[in-house]
Amino acid sequence: MRISVFGCGYLGAVHAACMAHLGHDVVGIDVDESKVRALSAGVAPFFEPNLDTIVRSGRESGRLTFSADPAAAAGAQVHFVAVGTPQRRGEDAADLTYVHAVLDALLPHLRPGDLVVGKSTVPVGTAAHLAQRIIEAGTGAVLAWNPEFLREGYAVEDTLTPDRLVYGLPPDEQGKVDGTPARQHARAVLDDVYRSALDAGTPLVATDYATAELVKVAANAFLATKISFINAMAEIAETTGADVTSLADAIGYDARIGRRFLNAGIGFGGGCLPKDIRAFAARAEELGRGDSVGFLREVDTINMRRRQRVVDMVVDELGGDVHGKKVALLGLAFKPESDDIRDSPALDVAVxxxxLGADVVATDPHAILNAIQQHPQLGFATNTVDALFAADVLVLVTEWAEYRELDPWRVAELVHGKVVIDARNALDPARWAEAGWRYRGMGRPDAEPAARPVVEPLEVAVVA
Known part of the structure; x- marks a missing residue:
């Protein structure tokens, strides 16, 4: 099929490249000409494992092109809307400016039977409004909503082999396309788009607009709640001396709860969960149902509180004053396998x-350039050794594999103070304590440096 994808950010670029990889002819469209130039040269404008490979493959096959001109979408049968929906400035509600701008640009190029497919995360009710705009424009096109469930760091895998597909389809009364009900037409087109996944047995939920919109925000709200729940338990554990990791293991064996997303730490960040739960709560209030998701406000509060907890731990370990002390910060991205610093807990802690006056030296395998552009006042090191050298305290804030696998004995030779704050509970406390470190985790008992063995002097008999 011929497909257009509007938006070439973390969602759109991956979706466009993966659709071409599946055999479709795809044009990715973005107003940012620098992104278009990079992608046209076969280079992803951000780090995502395997994305460069499939972008280059798509370009070489001729199935994948990019353009800054919306007219490039003319002639496509399916048009995906994959632009951002950030928070409105000074508000919690979602800003739909980019979504509406796409539709404005697309309307002149739509033909009868074309399918516009929303993938952006939007407040419930948005799809129905956009569908009405398409109808009133007299294009004969149809709207469907197809939320994404991508995990940054696994976005290519999640697009090619999704764990489920959700179609938000038009109501039966919306009309027909060449004698076929619009709902049936939309489903048939989407089935053709995702044929390989459906043939592989991927579960499909075909539903209405509102439910499809809610699926995405409800999933994010549930995950955010689960993470903040275990972080709330970490706060109790820190007061009582309990170990939140063992607690999570124990309750995670309950099949009704499960162990995934029960890892206490500094909390969640990124471009989705924080802004999505805020927008969900704001939309519920607009609908007069704010009380129904009022708990999300507390979820957000707990999450933000954990960042300050890490800062407080650093201050405490440095005797109450961090001025002039070197803090080695391992990690800047909001999660490993990504260079995304949007609402990054790691970067927030650094700032x-x-x-407070600390000499912060931060490092990250992929996110340094993004962080420099946003916060040039910080200190940065392009490698772990330089970040660690002569540090008074070490703080692990993004659990990249290379940080989890650090040798505490070798690191001890580089630093000035052997104190490690594990904001992701990713390290082995006993191993670090054995190497002479004071270990502090999130909701875990502190581990003190192992005592050096006392060697008794040998008694030497004196022979007269």
Missing amino acids: RLKG
């Missing part, structure tokens, strides 16, 4: 410590 807060810098504001």
Whole structure:
């Protein structure tokens, strides 16, 4: 099929490349000409494992092109809307400016039977409004909503082999396309788009617009709640001396609860969960149902509180004053296998410590350039050794594999102070304590440096 994808960010670029990889002819469209140039050269404008490979493959096959001109979408049968929906400035509600701008640009190029497919995360009710705009424009096109469930770091895998597909289809009364009900037409087209996944047995939920919109925000709200729940338990554990990791293991064996997303730490971040739960709560209030998701406000509060907890731990370990002390910060991205620093807990901690006067030196395998552009006042190191050298305290804030696998004995030779704050509970406390470190985790008992064995002097008999 011929497909257009509007938006070439973390969602759109991956979707466009993966659709071409599946054999479709795809044009990715974005107003940012620098993104278009990079992608046209076969280079992804951000780090995502395997994305460069499939972008280059799509370009070489001729099935994948990119353009800054919306007219490039003319002639496509399916048009995906994959632009961002950030928070409105000064508000919690979602900003739909980019979504509406796409539809404005697309309407002149739509033909009868074309399918416009929303993938952006939007407040419930948006799809029905956009569908009405398409009808009133007299294009004869049809709207469907197809939320994405991508995990950054696994986005290519999640697109090619999704764990489920959701179609939000038009109501039966919306009309017909060449004698076929619009709902049936939309489903048939989407089935053709996702044929390989459906043939592989991927579960499909075909539903209405509102439910499809809610699926995405409800999933994110549930995950955010689960993460903040275990972080709330970490706060109790820190007060009582309990170990939140063992607690999570124990309750995770309950099939009704499960162990995934029960890892206590510094909390969640990124471009989805934080802004999505805020927008969901804001939309519920607009609908007069704010009380129904009022708990999400507390979920957000707990999440943000964990960042300050890490800062407080650093201050405490440095005797109450961090001024002039070197803090080695391992990680800047909001999660490993990504260079995304949007609402990154790691970067937030770095900025807060810098504001207190600390000499913050941060490093990350892929996110340094993004962080420099946003916060040039911080100190940065392009490798772990330089970040660690002469540090008074070490803080692990993004659990990249290379940080989880650090040798505490070798690291001890580089630093000035052997104190490690594990904001992701990713390290082995006993191993670090054995190497002479004071270990502090999130909701875990502190581990003190192992005592050096006392060697008794040998008694030497004196022979007269």
